[in-house]
Amino acid sequence: MKIATQKIEFKNRLDLECGQSLPGFELMVETYGELNEAKTNAILVCHAFSGNHHAAGEATEDKAAGWWDQIIGPDKAIDTNKYFVVSSNNIGGCSGSSGPTSVNPSSGEIYGADFPVVSVTDWVKSQKLLMEYFEIDCWELVVGGSLGGMQALQWAISYPDNVRKAGIFAAAAQASTQNIAMNEVARESIRKDENFHDGFYLKNGTKPKKGLKTARMLGHITYLSEEHMDLRFGRKFQDIDTRVANDVDFQIENYLQYKGEKFSDAFDANTYILMTKAMDNYDPAHIAEGKLENALKRVKSKLLIVGFNTDWLFPPKKGKDIQLAAMRCGIESSFVVLDGENGHDSFLFFTDRYFNLIRSFLES
Amino acid sequence: MPITEIIKNWVPNKSRVIDLGCGDGALLCDLKNTKNIIGYGVEIDPDQIEVCIENGVSVIEQDIDQGINDFKSFNFDVAIMASSIQCLKKPDKALSRMLNISDQCIVTLPNFGHWRCRLDVFFGRMPVTQSLPMSWYETDNSHLCTIKDFETLCSDRGFVLKKKKYLNKNYKESWLSSLKPNLFASEGVYLIAKD
Numbered sequence: 001m002k003i004a005t006q007k008i009e010f011k012n013r014l015d016l017e018c019g020q021s022l023p024g025f026e027l028m029v030e031t032y033g034e035l036n037e038a039k040t041n042a043i044l045v046c047h048a049f050s051g052n053h054h055a056a057g058e059a060t061e062d063k064a065a066g067w068w069d070q071i072i073g074p075d076k077a078i079d080t081n082k083y084f085v086v087s088s089n090n091i092g093g094c095s096g097s098s099g100p101t102s103v104n105p106s107s108g109e110i111y112g113a114d115f116p117v118v119s120v121t122d123w124v125k126s127q128k129l130l131m132e133y134f135e136i137d138c139w140e141l142v143v144g145g146s147l148g149g150m151q152a153l154q155w156a157i158s159y160p161d162n163v164r165k166a167g168i169f170a171a172a173a174q175a176s177t178q179n180i181a182m183n184e185v186a187r188e189s190i191r192k193d194e195n196f197h198d199g200f201y202l203k204n205g206t207k208p209k210k211g212l213k214t215a216r217m218l219g220h221i222t223y224l225s226e227e228h229m230d231l232r233f234g235r236k237f238q239d240i241d242t243r244v245a246n247d248v249d250f251q252i253e254n255y256l257q258y259k260g261e262k263f264s265d266a267f268d269a270n271t272y273i274l275m276t277k278a279m280d281n282y283d284p285a286h287i288a289e290g291k292l293e294n295a296l297k298r299v300k301s302k303l304l305i306v307g308f309n310t311d312w313l314f315p316p317k318k319g320k321d322i323q324l325a326a327m328r329c330g331i332e333s334s335f336v337v338l339d340g341e342n343g344h345d346s347f348l349f350f351t352d353r354y355f356n357l358i359r360s361f362l363e364s
Numbered sequence: 365m366p367i368t369e370i371i372k373n374w375v376p377n378k379s380r381v382i383d384l385g386c387g388d389g390a391l392l393c394d395l396k397n398t399k400n401i402i403g404y405g406v407e408i409d410p411d412q413i414e415v416c417i418e419n420g421v422s423v424i425e426q427d428i429d430q431g432i433n434d435f436k437s438f439n440f441d442v443a444i445m446a447s448s449i450q451c452l453k454k455p456d457k458a459l460s461r462m463l464n465i466s467d468q469c470i471v472t473l474p475n476f477g478h479w480r481c482r483l484d485v486f487f488g489r490m491p492v493t494q495s496l497p498m499s500w501y502e503t504d505n506s507h508l509c510t511i512k513d514f515e516t517l518c519s520d521r522g523f524v525l526k527k528k529k530y531l532n533k534n535y536k537e538s539w540l541s542s543l544k545p546n547l548f549a550s551e552g553v554y555l556i557a558k559d
Contacts, residue, residue: 304417323424324434330380330402334417336425353410360418 001073001080003057005030007096010129014091020116023105027130028053028089028096032072033080035134042136043078044127045087046144046151049275050219050267052095055087056080070350077350077358083140091126092118092274100270101202113199113270120147120282124154131162141362142301143167145347146314147275150282153322156301157284163301165361170311170347172318173292173325174283179313182222183276186215190269199270212269213260220259225310225343292325299326303333304361306354308340308347334361366535367553368394371444371470374527374555375399379441382466384428384458385448388412389421396421406431429453432461440466447472447495451504456517463523463558472553477510477546480533494533495550512546518556527555 008027015021030053035042045055045068056072059065072078072085089097092115100115107114131139142155142163149171156166175183190196193211197204233252244257288294305323307316316337323335338353340346368391375381378400383392386405389412395401405423407413416423426434428445429452443466445458450473452458462469474495475481484491490500496508509517511530518525530549532541541549 302420320424320434327404327422327424327435328438332420332422334413334423336413336417336423353414356414357417360414364418364420 001032001056002034003030003032005053008130008133010126010133012129014122014126014129016116016122017119018117022091022098022116025091025098025126026096026102027091027098027126028093029130030054030056030066030087032056032085032087033083035084035136039134039136040138040140041083042131042134042139043083043085044131044139044142044155045072045078045085046123046127046142046148046155047087047090048144048146048148049279050216050263050272051148052093053087053089053097054095056085067348070348071354071358077355078141078143078362079359083362086130086134088127088130090118090123090275092123092271092278094268094271099268100199100274101268110202111270112202115270115274117277118274119278120150120154121158123151123278124158127151127155128159128162137162139163141165141167143169143358144171145169146171146344147279149314149347150279153303154282154284156299156303157295160298160300165304166301167304167306167358167361168319168322169306170308170314170319170344171305171322172314173295173322174285174318175280176318180280182218183280186218187273187276189214189218190272193269196269199273201269207264208269209264212267212272213264215272216263216267217256217260220256222313223342223344225312225341227310228341228343231341292321293328296325296329296331299329299331301331302361302364303331304357305333305335306347306357307335307337308342308344309337310340310342311344311346313344367446367472367531367551370529370553371395371446371472372398374470375401375442375444378402380439381442381444382406382435382438382440383444383446384432384462385445385451386412386416386421386423387446389416389419389423391444391446392416392421393419428458432458432465435465438465441468442466443469445469445471447474449473450507450509452507455507455509456521459517459523459556460521463556468526468555468557470553470555471514472551473509473514474505475511475546475549475552476508477512478550479547480550482547493550510546511549511552514552514554518554522559524557524559525554526557529553 011024055068056066089095104111142152149168152166190211193208195206196208236251238254284295285292305319307319326333381403383405392403443462481491530541530545531551532538533550
């Protein structure tokens with residue numbers, strides 16, 4: 001598989017939904033496969049909350065496997081022998097695209113908390129510019145899970161003529177009250193870390209690692225299902241030799257400690273706040289008299305909406321709400337519920353049915 | 365005229381159609397190509413759903429027994445339930461719900477009163493026929509009825525049978541199946557409206 005990683009600079013000003021703008025921005029982009037001559041085989045993959053541009057490719061010594069490597073690759077559900085797959089790190093992210101850890105050109109200092117509030121719609125807008133950069137007229141498919149699914153939906157809404165098909169997996173057209181509540185607890189733990197410094201921690205030569213770790217531990221619980229946690233960890237005790245902290249008793253504690261610690265090394269706290277805010281604020285119905293079907297009226301793309309029955313973060317019912325609104329608009333759309341055992345994270349993993357479904361949708 | 369041809373004649377051009385228990389979506393696909401409809405299928409079998417999606421048929425994974433209410437106030441032009449009503453837990457409720465979500469509905473059902481069935485039962489066996497191909501332990505059919513039973517239900521509930529066709533085992537109308545449908549028709553096809 002041909003993999004290309006590049007940082008692309010966009011020099012024009014990007015006006016954001018919040019009223020602020022970025023004087024220009026950079027996107028970290030990874031592509032897989034090759035664009036055909038007619039430029040008709042392009043697929044955009046949108047990442048979820050803590051994902052980035054590295055969506056595919058096997059693990060190497062210095063690099064983890066892409067977050068959707070089970071789905072994207074030669075002969076995989078999104079077949080890179082056939083399609084040119086584009087994956088970018090969203091603005092506001094911390095994997096190379098313009099974000100809170102970048103330098104603010106107007107002050108010469110790191111943005112920190114001054115990085116403007118970005119939204120799902122802003123991301124889609126920036127991805128549209130990316131599409132133009134590659135001189136692609138129409139994506140064959142825009143697809144993503146979770147927050148990535150929100151972007152896929154917004155693509156169909158914002159640019160109806162530029163998306164043939166949209167895959168909206170483990171997503172919602174609106175975060176639930178409970179989602180917002182969980183995210184707020186996570187954000188609070190970051191803000192209350194003594195090293196947070198109102199978001200200007202890098203200037204102070206420090207990082208709110210403890211708060212970020214707690215936030216991620218909470219997040220992890222919401223990504224897994226109760227059943228999966230029982231099966232994988234149960235009430236098993238952690239070996240004393242391998243435990244990451246002295247007060248760890250159970251394997252689940254060790255797992256959360258380990259995952260949280262690792263995440264807090266790699267991720268940026270401001271990005272955490274910004275991404276969760278974007279997720280909470282996303283609500284296309286809000287500007288359409290509160291009705292999703294009003295927001296979907298212009299949609300021309302074919303939709304495939306997938307829910308996973310162990311997902312309690314964005315349960316299948318959320319996907320069905322999108323389906324019902326799409327049906328009210330006469331949009332060609334399908335809604336399928338899969339048996340993922342990994343809770344919300346199920347959208348990341350290969351199953352036979354998931355494979356066949358994505359394939360059938362792509363080839364329909 | 366096979367059943368799909370009858371249904372095609374009854375579905376108006378460019379109408380909005382929901383097919384409850386759409387199977388592989390062949391009917392919707394046909395209606396889309398020939399009648400330019402906007403159609404949605406409801407199906408529970410994963411393999412069939414996959415075929416629907418491959419053929420570009422919009423489909424919702426959903427149990428019909430529970431699902432029809434989701435489409436309340438949708439105002440479809442036609443709701444279709446082909447060879448499925450006898451599989452539902454509450455066929456009478458399903459029928460009235462169908463008429464709540466659309467102006468008209470098309471129902472097809474195997475006739476348990478067909479002479480072959482009667483003969484099988486007379487000799488002490490559950491019928492296995494062309495329109496009832498499964499053995500009693502394999503079949504999804506839980507509420508089999510005769511043409512007479514179904515029409516009585518409709519008249520009791522005030523549902524109007526606007527059109528009906530009685531088909532023989534070759535899925536054709538014959539003088540016998542029209543003369544004594546409850547005895548000679550193996551399949552009934554109905555266009556039903558509320559009052």
